[in-house]
Structures are given as structure tokens and as C-alpha cells.
Amino acid sequence: MTHSDGYTTETIIGLEVHVQLKTNTKLFCGCSTTFGAAPNTQVCPVCLGHPGALPVINEQALELAVKAGLALNCDIPPVTKWDRKQYFYPDLPKGYQISQFDLPICAEGYLDIGADSSGTAERRIRILRAHLEEDAGKSMHDEASGQFDTRIDLNRCGTPLLEIVSQPDLRSSLEAKAYLNELKLRMTHLGISDCEMQEGSLRVDANVNLHIHVDGNKIATPIVEIKNMNSFRAVERAIDHEVDRQYDVWEETGKTIKDESKTTRGWDDQAGRTFLQREKEESADYRYFPDPDLLPVRIPRERVEAIQSSLGEMPGEVRERLQTEYGIKAYDAEVIVNQGKDFIDLYENVVTVCGDGKRASSWFQQDILRTINEQQIAVSEFPVSGNDLGTLILKITTGELDNSRARDVFQYMLDHGDTVEASIKALGITSVDSSELEGLCRELLTKNPHVVEDYRNGKQQAIGSLIGQAKKRNPNANPKTVRELLLQIVETL
Amino acid sequence: MLDSATEILRLQASGEASAVEITQLALERIHASQSGINAFTHINEEGAIAAAKAIDQKRQNGLPLGRLAGIPIAVKDILCTTDMPTTCSSKMLQNFVAPYDATVISKLRNEDAILVGKTNMDEFAMGGSTETSFFGVTRNPWNQLVTPGGSSGGAAACVAAGTVPLSLGSDTGGSIRQPAAFCGVTGLKPTYGRVSRYGLVAFASSLDQIGPLAWSVEDVALLSEVICGFEPRDSTSLDQPAPSLLSAIQSTDLRGIKIGILDDALARDGLDESIRRAVMDAAEIFKQAGAEIIEIKLPHSDHYVPAYYVIAPSEASSNLSRYDGAHYGHRSKKLASENVTKNGPLAATYCQSRSEGFGTEVKRRIMIGTYALSEGYSDQYYNQALKARRLIKGDYDAAFNQADLLLGPTTPTTAFPLGEHLDDPLQMYLVDLFTVGANLAGVPAISLPAGLSESGLPIGIQLQAPALHESQLIFAGAAYQAATQHHHLRPENFRF
Numbered sequence: 001m002t003h004s005d006g007y008t009t010e011t012i013i014g015l016e017v018h019v020q021l022k023t024n025t026k027l028f029c030g031c032s033t034t035f036g037a038a039p040n041t042q043v044c045p046v047c048l049g050h051p052g053a054l055p056v057i058n059e060q061a062l063e064l065a066v067k068a069g070l071a072l073n074c075d076i077p078p079v080t081k082w083d084r085k086q087y088f089y090p091d092l093p094k095g096y097q098i099s100q101f102d103l104p105i106c107a108e109g110y111l112d113i114g115a116d117s118s119g120t121a122e123r124r125i126r127i128l129r130a131h132l133e134e135d136a137g138k139s140m141h142d143e144a145s146g147q148f149d150t151r152i153d154l155n156r157c158g159t160p161l162l163e164i165v166s167q168p169d170l171r172s173s174l175e176a177k178a179y180l181n182e183l184k185l186r187m188t189h190l191g192i193s194d195c196e197m198q199e200g201s202l203r204v205d206a207n208v209n210l211h212i213h214v215d216g217n218k219i220a221t222p223i224v225e226i227k228n229m230n231s232f233r234a235v236e237r238a239i240d241h242e243v244d245r246q247y248d249v250w251e252e253t254g255k256t257i258k259d260e261s262k263t264t265r266g267w268d269d270q271a272g273r274t275f276l277q278r279e280k281e282e283s284a285d286y287r288y289f290p291d292p293d294l295l296p297v298r299i300p301r302e303r304v305e306a307i308q309s310s311l312g313e314m315p316g317e318v319r320e321r322l323q324t325e326y327g328i329k330a331y332d333a334e335v336i337v338n339q340g341k342d343f344i345d346l347y348e349n350v351v352t353v354c355g356d357g358k359r360a361s362s363w364f365q366q367d368i369l370r371t372i373n374e375q376q377i378a379v380s381e382f383p384v385s386g387n388d389l390g391t392l393i394l395k396i397t398t399g400e401l402d403n404s405r406a407r408d409v410f411q412y413m414l415d416h417g418d419t420v421e422a423s424i425k426a427l428g429i430t431s432v433d434s435s436e437l438e439g440l441c442r443e444l445l446t447k448n449p450h451v452v453e454d455y456r457n458g459k460q461q462a463i464g465s466l467i468g469q470a471k472k473r474n475p476n477a478n479p480k481t482v483r484e485l486l487l488q489i490v491e492t493l
Numbered sequence: 494m495l496d497s498a499t500e501i502l503r504l505q506a507s508g509e510a511s512a513v514e515i516t517q518l519a520l521e522r523i524h525a526s527q528s529g530i531n532a533f534t535h536i537n538e539e540g541a542i543a544a545a546k547a548i549d550q551k552r553q554n555g556l557p558l559g560r561l562a563g564i565p566i567a568v569k570d571i572l573c574t575t576d577m578p579t580t581c582s583s584k585m586l587q588n589f590v591a592p593y594d595a596t597v598i599s600k601l602r603n604e605d606a607i608l609v610g611k612t613n614m615d616e617f618a619m620g621g622s623t624e625t626s627f628f629g630v631t632r633n634p635w636n637q638l639v640t641p642g643g644s645s646g647g648a649a650a651c652v653a654a655g656t657v658p659l660s661l662g663s664d665t666g667g668s669i670r671q672p673a674a675f676c677g678v679t680g681l682k683p684t685y686g687r688v689s690r691y692g693l694v695a696f697a698s699s700l701d702q703i704g705p706l707a708w709s710v711e712d713v714a715l716l717s718e719v720i721c722g723f724e725p726r727d728s729t730s731l732d733q734p735a736p737s738l739l740s741a742i743q744s745t746d747l748r749g750i751k752i753g754i755l756d757d758a759l760a761r762d763g764l765d766e767s768i769r770r771a772v773m774d775a776a777e778i779f780k781q782a783g784a785e786i787i788e789i790k791l792p793h794s795d796h797y798v799p800a801y802y803v804i805a806p807s808e809a810s811s812n813l814s815r816y817d818g819a820h821y822g823h824r825s826k827k828l829a830s831e832n833v834t835k836n837g838p839l840a841a842t843y844c845q846s847r848s849e850g851f852g853t854e855v856k857r858r859i860m861i862g863t864y865a866l867s868e869g870y871s872d873q874y875y876n877q878a879l880k881a882r883r884l885i886k887g888d889y890d891a892a893f894n895q896a897d898l899l900l901g902p903t904t905p906t907t908a909f910p911l912g913e914h915l916d917d918p919l920q921m922y923l924v925d926l927f928t929v930g931a932n933l934a935g936v937p938a939i940s941l942p943a944g945l946s947e948s949g950l951p952i953g954i955q956l957q958a959p960a961l962h963e964s965q966l967i968f969a970g971a972a973y974q975a976a977t978q979h980h981h982l983r984p985e986n987f988r989f
Contacts, residue, residue, distance in 0.1 A: 045593050049815045051586070051694040052573045052595060054727050084811055086866075088843055095814020152819075287866040289875060292699035292808055294728050 010211040014168035018161045019193040020201035021064040026158035027134045028055030039153035047158035049093035061160040065105045071186045074109030076304045081296040085286040091137035101288040104131035118178035126167040135159040173239035185315045221246045222260035229267045238267040326357025342379035353390020391420045441485040498564045498658040498712040512563030516545035519565035522656040532651035534570045535611040559604030567651045567660040570611035573692040582626035583616045585823045585850030595692020597720045612647030616852045618696040621924045625854040634984040639908040642672030649676035655987045665700045667928025670940035674903035674953020677942045680706040684960045685935035686731035689724035695812040697805035700932040710970040714738035741964040742971035747782040753789030753896030768902045771943040771952045782972045791888040796881045801929040803878035810862025818846025889934040893959040903940040903953035939966040942979040
């Protein structure tokens with residue numbers, strides 16, 4: 001992009017994303033990983049770092065990590081190992097975190113972005129590595145009392161995290177957001193992680209700097225790592241803010257990457273700005289060394305291949321398929337896919353029954369999505385079965401029900417949990433005899449001579465007002481049939 | 494009778510003695526020895542009697558009894574126990590009671606052993622003299638002016654003092670075998686991974702192993718059979734069935750066994766002549782029993798102690814990080830205000846709690862290890878030591894291609910006077926010269942009593958075997974004890 005004073009700048013962004021793997025138990029012990037339990041109730045000697053306790057690797061975590069790696073097109077090396085990353089903090093009870101230093105479980109990969117409605121060009125973002133590690137506990141600082149009062153909750157301690165490190169290939173906040181969306185979509189689609197930023201099951205740190213082109217030279221600004229971002233929107237805003245800030249600082253001070261080592265800045269969402277957290281990476285020496293309590297893990301080719309073949313379709317592939325198979329628009333396919341695997345499955349189930357992908361899609365975009373949002377339920381908890389939804393939509397296609405009556409039936413099904421037929425019956429919907437309907441139309445035209453007058457004067461839409469009246473008189477009257485009858489009769493009058 | 498576990502089993506089976514009587518006797522002797530020897534950090538008076546009563550009851554009711562039923566056993570204070578403190582002889586864990594039993598402790602309880610107490614040790618197993626204990630030194634029953642060795646000094650001394658027939662120690666660089674040698678008892682360090690480390694407070698995780706001490710090879714075999722075996726809670730545990738060891742002592746015929754005598758160890762400067770002679774005598778005895786004796790060299794033996802004193806402190810510096818005063822253990826009560834001003838309250842808490850909670854030797858090793866793992870130094874020290882370790886494994890592989898067992902001294906000298914090496918850590922570290930190799934290579938080794946020096950102090954000889962070949966050590970060790978009386982020698986003041 002070009003700044004006001006004419007210099008062209010390029011934004012360089014690399015993301016470090018932590019996703020919490022959806023395992024039943026922690027990475028090295030049998031404690032539950034359920035979110036929101038009372039503090040320090042999901043702990044044992046192992047995750048408390050008690051003397052003599054030893055870690056044992058959780059196979060499910062390995063499985064999910066490999067799955068994630070494959071979803072990110074990573075190489076899965078045949079051997080991976082564990083290292084201790086050492087630092088003192090009260091929420092790290094062993095004084096070290098079991099992580100992976102030089103042999104991560106997932107090596108180089110990539111993620112393609114821009115094939116959706118994100119508004120960015122299609123690009124390939126390289127992934128440097130993804131490694132497994134245990135989470136630390138949570139420190140809750142209570143400064144209200146004016147004292148140094150910190151409470152530690154170790155429930156989260158030992159929860160499995162996969163840290164996915166991208167190359168600095170992202171060039172805008174929009175690309176960063178597109179990358180995060182695609183990453184989250186894949187992780188949730190494959191059941192690897194919930195990726196709930198609010199619950200901390202997805203965390204993002206962004207490394208940002210600028211390349212400023214001055215008189216044919218490229219000047220790099222010092223790298224800043226941004227932390228504390230609580231939503232993808234916050235990531236986008238923080239990067240935008242940081243880009244402006246770094247440019248301004250460069251203009252003011254002329255400082256480049258050579259003058260200042262990496263600093264860490266926090267994001268203040270309310271103030272809409274970043275603030276300095278750590279002056280420079282005080283050459284944090286974590287004294288990594290291989291954890292002698294754990295053996296290196298061999299991941300045979302066959303195991304990787306077995307996981308690969310169990311992956312199924314990636315979200316992008318589903319998007320494509322929904323468009324070609326059911327003739328729906330790219331945007332609609334994206335909405336469906338973004339809701340996750342259960343939503344896709346429900347949609348396809350409905351289409352199988354009703355045979356009308358487009359009509360089903362429109363119902364999914366509107367009524368079904370609205371219901372899920374209003375009732376705050378998971379797709380799996382949706383109160384109407386795929387079969388019933390399909391049957392309902394089929395009745396619209398065959399003209400048995402009009403859209404508005406179908407909505408009544410849908411609402412009744414939601415409220416009462418009845419089948420389509422039972423709901424139709426309960427609502428007293430019956431098909432109307434055509435002679436009865438014809439009589440009604442004749443009567444309405446006779447009673448409303450001004451409508452006939454208007455029609456004859458070329459105002460076709462005047463007929464519309466009579467459709468409403470017909471529906472009032474007989475709720476089961478199909479508006480389309482009524483319109484056709486009215487038009488037939490008015491010509492004969 | 495408290496000098497033989499096998500005898501205790503026999504006496505109880507025949508009804509000549511009850512578990513309660515035996516336990517009471519053990520407790521009496523422990524109390525009587527404490528002021529002089531100080532082998533125990535905790536005496537499990539009530540717990541032991543209650544356990545003994547339960548066993549007598551079981552016997553009366555004709556219920557099945559465990560393999561160690563009614564045998565009083567002492568365990569090194571580095572093994573986690575729910576009913577006794579686990580202090581590691583450190584101020585840091587002075588009042589710490591573990592929330593779970595170590596796997597070996599559960600195994601002892603399951604076999605109806607009587608846990609009579611926890612034994613003294615060098616703080617966090619760092620030392621070779623039991624002088625770095627926060628609870629005072631342990632003295633050698635053979636001569637109270639000399640060390641019982643360490644770090645399992647209490648575990649060796651309590652057997653030598655006739656208080657219990659069996660004890661459990663841990664061996665990271667010789668901490669079972671060296672005190673066994675100094676106290677004239679038998680001590681086995683099993684293959685790395687043979688005994689679950691779950692509940693063994695870690696010193697150097699890649700070297701630590703739990704093992705038994707007793708007067709005789711037979712008793713060592715009895716306890717080893719119980720504690721060995723695969724356990725999924727320890728990822729480094731070997732997926733192998735517990736070895737059958739008692740059956741290995743049926744024969745004393747060593748024909749077909751090749752024993753390599755470590756001749757460069759015998760040529761070392763500073764090796765006591767009496768110890769050199771004991772090793773030569775042992776070779777002769779093995780030869781008499783039918784073994785073939787050959788000479789073996791371990792080409793990199795000069796690197797063993799240096800490699801060990803980089804790897805062990807490196808791992809220790811990490812393993813001991815958890816003692817930060819935040820969660821359990823010693824927390825400094827009064828933070829020096831200048832410390833708080835300088836570093837903030839959190840760092841001051843860490844700093845002062847650790848400064849007060851750890852002793853000099855532990856601090857020294859934490860500093861050495863931290864340095865050796867630091868950026869810019871790890872290639873020179875830690876990574877270099879790992880390379881040396883691979884060479885050492887190569888030494889052993891080559892040696893065991895030629896010989897079934899390796900024979901040499903356990904220690905260069907007999908027990909040294911208390912205080913002698915306390916201000917000279919390098920001298921102290923050299924005491925481990927002959928023992929660290931087995932830890933670095935992960936192979937099993939046993940120290941056998943081999944008589945007394947001119948000054949009346951016990952001598953130990955060491956046999957080492959390939960990984961998982963504990964039965965060979967037991968076999969040859971039992972043959973040696975069948976041909977000698979050394980393991981029947983008792984210190985003068987503790988002949989019961």
C-alpha cells in the first residue's frame with residue numbers, strides 16, 4: 001500500500017496460533033479437559049508437578065495433532081520428541097513446560113486462502129511447523145484489594161495445545177483474518193479443536209513489521225509481537241493499528257529492525273491500540289533439552305496414511321461439491337460449510353429427501369440458521385429431523401404447501417416436536433377443492449369492481465390485493481392457485 | 494534374625510516368631526541405633542505395628558500372604574509414601590507428605606512388607622557421604638567416624654546396623670552400590686527401566702534407578718523380584734516381565750560364564766591395595782567356580798565422571814525447578830525488603846525460598862546444570878556430554894560382546910572419614926569413578942561385600958551385566974557368596 005507521503009509499504013505478518021486439541025484427557029495424565037470446572041478440581045500429581053510423578057503421552061492427542069498437520073498439508077516426520085522449556089511462573093508448577101523444540105510432530109506445510117468470500121486474492125501461506133505442548137494454568141490477579149493477591153487455577157495445566165507457526169507470508173490484516181478463518185474451519189470441521197477464542201481454545205499471537213520502500217531500498221521496521229487479542233476482528237484491528245503505528249514511529253525516529261530487537265505489545269480492544277508489554281525479548285533462555293521422562297515417539301508411515309485416508313473432505317472441497325452437485329451459489333455453499341460438519345450433513349440429508357438443493361439451501365440460510373442462533377443450540381440438537389425437514393420442503397416443491405403455510409408448519413414442528421403430517425393436521429391445513437376456490441374468486445371479483453376496472457386499465461398488480469383477501473377467508477388457499485384463478489376469471493368477465 | 498529376610502519368612506511360617514514380634518524388635522533396634530548411626534529420617538512406629546498385626550491376623554485366618562509378609566523394610570526418603578513424610582533429606586520438603594504412594598511402595602504393601610521408616614540420604618540424593626542431609630549425617634556402623642557412603646547412606650547403614658534385613662535405595666551414579674560397599678552389604682542397581690520410577694523423587698531422570706540393599710544376594714533377589722516389572726505410568730519403564738531371580742541362585746556352577754576383569758580400573762592411581770587384592774581374589778574364586786576370566790578395557794573410562802557430572806546436574810537443575818515455594822514445600826516467611834524492591838515479590842519469593850530450602854551441594858549442582866544447559870554453553874557441555882554418553886554405551890556394548898559379566902572394584906577407597914571430602918567436591922565426585930558407568934550405559938550392577946581392609950572397613954567388589962541380565966548378577970553373586978564368608982561379617986557393635 002502507499003502512504004500519504006508517497007512511500008510504498010508492505011506489511012509482513014506471521015501468525016502463531018495455539019489450538020487446544022479436543023481430547024477427553026490432558027496431554028500427559030488422565031485428568032479431564034472440560035472447560036469451566038471449579039478451580040483446581042481437575043488436577044492430579046502429574047499435572048500438579050508433584051515430586052516423583054511422571055508424564056505419559058496421550059495417544060488421542062498424537063492422533064489429533066497428526067490429523068491437524070495433514071489438514072495443514074504438513075509433513076509428518078517419522079520421529080518426534082519432547083523437550084523441556086524452562087521458566088519460573090506460579091501457573092507452571094513443574095518449572096518447565098513439556099513442549100517440542102527441534103523435532104515437532106508436524107513439519108512444513110501450507111494453507112491456501114482466498115477461495116472463499118474473504119475478499120482476498122487466492123494465496124498460499126506457508127506453515128513453518130506445528131508442535132504439541134502442554135498448557136499452563138491460569139493466574140488470576142486480583143488487584144482490587146490493593147494487594148498482591150494472585151489466585152492460581154491449575155485445571156488448564158497440562159491441556160494439549162498445538163502451536164501452529166506460519167511463515168511471515170501474510171501481507172494484510174484481511175489475509176490474516178482469512179488465514180485464521182480457514183484454519184479454524186479446518187480444525188472444527190475435522191473435530192480437532194473447538195477453536196473458541198472466548199474459552200481460550202484458540203489463541204493468536206501476531207508478529208508484524210513493515211517493509212518500507214524508499215528510493216529503491218527496502219527498510220524493515222522492528223518486529224512487534226502482538227498478544228491479548230480476543231477475536232478475529234481484534235486481530236484484524238490490532239494489525240491495522242500496528243501498521244499505522246510502526247509507520248509513524250519510523251517517520252519519527254527512523255528506527256529499523258537493526259536498531260531494535262523484537263518487542264511484545266498487548267492489544268487494548270477498548271482503546272483500539274497496542275501497548276508495550278516487554279521492552280525487548282530479554283534473550284529469554286529457556287534452556288531447552290530433551291525430556292528424559294519421555295521417549296521419542298515413532299509415527300510410522302502406515303499410521304500417517306491411515307489418518308490421512310480417514311480425513312475425508314476438506315471444507316473447500318465440500319464448498320465446491322455443494323455448488324456443482326446441488327446448483328447452489330458459492331456464497332450459500334460457504335455459509336453452509338462454515339456452520340460445520342453437522343450442518344453440512346443435515347443439509348445433505350434434507351436434500352436427499354426433498355431433491356431440491358436450492359430450496360433447501362434457502363431454508364438453511366434463513367429459517368434453520370435463525371432457529372439455531374435464537375435457541376443457541378448445536379446443530380446436533382436441532383429439534384426437527386432431517387427427514388421431516390426434507391418432507392416439508394418437498395411439499396412446497398410439489399405445491400402442496402405454499403411458503404407461508406410451510407413456515408407455519410415448521411414453527412409448529414419446532415414448538416411441538418411433531419412430524420410434518422401431524423403438524424399439518426393439527427394446523428387444520430387441508431387442500432382446498434378447486435370449485436370451492438373458483439367460487440371464492442368469482443365472489444371477490446364481483447364484490448370488488450374497482451379491482452376489475454384497474455386490471456382492465458393495465459394495472460395487473462391490482463389483483464394482488466384480492467389474493468390477500470382470499471387467504472384471509474380461507475387460510476388453506478394457495479396464493480399461486482388463487483392468482484391463476486383470478487386472472488382466468490377476470491378475463492371472462 | 495534381623496539380618497535375613499529369608500530367615501524371617503521361615504520363622505513366621507513355622508510359628509517361631511510373629512510379625513509383631515519381629516517388627517517390635519526392628520523398631521527397638523532402630524531406636525537404639527538412631528543416636529549413634531542416625532540412619533532414619535522417620536520411624537513409622539504405629540504404622541509398622543498396625544501392619545504387622547494385620548499380617549499376623551491374616552496368617553491366623555489362613556489367608557494368603559504376600560512374598561514379603563512380615564519383613565521389616567526401610568525405604569530411602571526419596572520414595573513417595575502417603576503415611577510418612579517424603580523429605581529427600583531437604584529442608585525444602587521437611588514437612589512434605591506425598592498424596593500418593595510410589596509404585597515400589599505399593600508393591601511392597603501388596604506383598605505385606607512392613608514399612609518401618611524412611612532412611613537418611615544426601616539431600617535430593619546429591620552426594621556420596623550422606624553428609625549433605627538436612628537431618629544430620631549418618632554414621633557408618635563399622636566405624637562411627639567414617640561415612641556410610643551415599644547418597645543411600647541410611648539405607649545401607651540401617652541394614653549394616655542390624656535394624657532391618659532389607660532396604661530400598663536409589664542409584665543415580667552409584668548411590669546404592671557405593672554405600673553398600675562402605676557398609677559391607679550387598680546392593681543392586683537394576684537395569685534402567687526395570688523398576689518403575691513413578692514416585693521416586695527425580696534427581697537425574699535418565700540415570701535414576703531404585704534398587705534393594707541386604708546382607709545377602711538371596712535377600713536382594715527376593716526384593717528385586719517384587720519391585721521389578723513394567724509399569725505404564727513410567728514411560729521409560731521396560732516392557733519386560735519381572736525377572737526370575739531366586740531361581741538363579743540354585744546353582745553355583747559358573748562354567749560357560751565369561752567374566753571380564755576391568756584391568757585398567759585395577760591399574761588406577763589411588764585405588765586402595767586392599768580393594769585391588771579383593772578384586773583379584775574374587776577373580777580367582779569365580780575361576781574356581783568354573784568361570785573363564787578375561788581382561789577387558791573400557792576405553793573411554795576417563796570420560797565417565799566428567800560426562801556424569803554434566804548430565805546429572807543438567808537434569809537435576811530442571812527437575813528441581815518445581816520447588817519454588819509456590820505450591821508445596823518450603824516458602825520463605827520473611828522476604829528481605831531489598832530483594833522485593835530489586836526483583837518484585839514473586840522473584841523474591843522464589844529466590845529466598847530456594848536459597849533457604851536447598852543446601853550447598855544442591856545449589857552447586859543446580860548452578861552447574863543451569864550453566865551447562867544455557868544458550869551458548871549447551872553445545873560445549875550438555876550436548877558434548879551426551880556424545881560422551883554414546884561412546885560410553887559403545888564401551889559397554891563392546892565389553893559385553895566379549896564377556897558375560899564385568900568384574901571390578903565398587904569404589905577406589907574404603908569409607909572415608911566424615912568431613913574429609915565435604916569441602917572438596919571434586920574429590921567427592923571421584924568416589925563415583927567405578928559406579929557411574931553402569932548408570933550412563935543403563936546396565937545393571939551389583940556390589941558384593943569382599944572382606945575388610947587393614948583398618949577394619951568393608952570392601953566392595955562390583956559385577957556389571959548387560960541390560961536386563963540381573964539374573965546373571967544374582968547367579969554369579971550367589972556363587973561368590975557360597976564360596977566366601979564376607980557377607981556374614983558384622984560390625985562389632987551391631988552383632989545380634
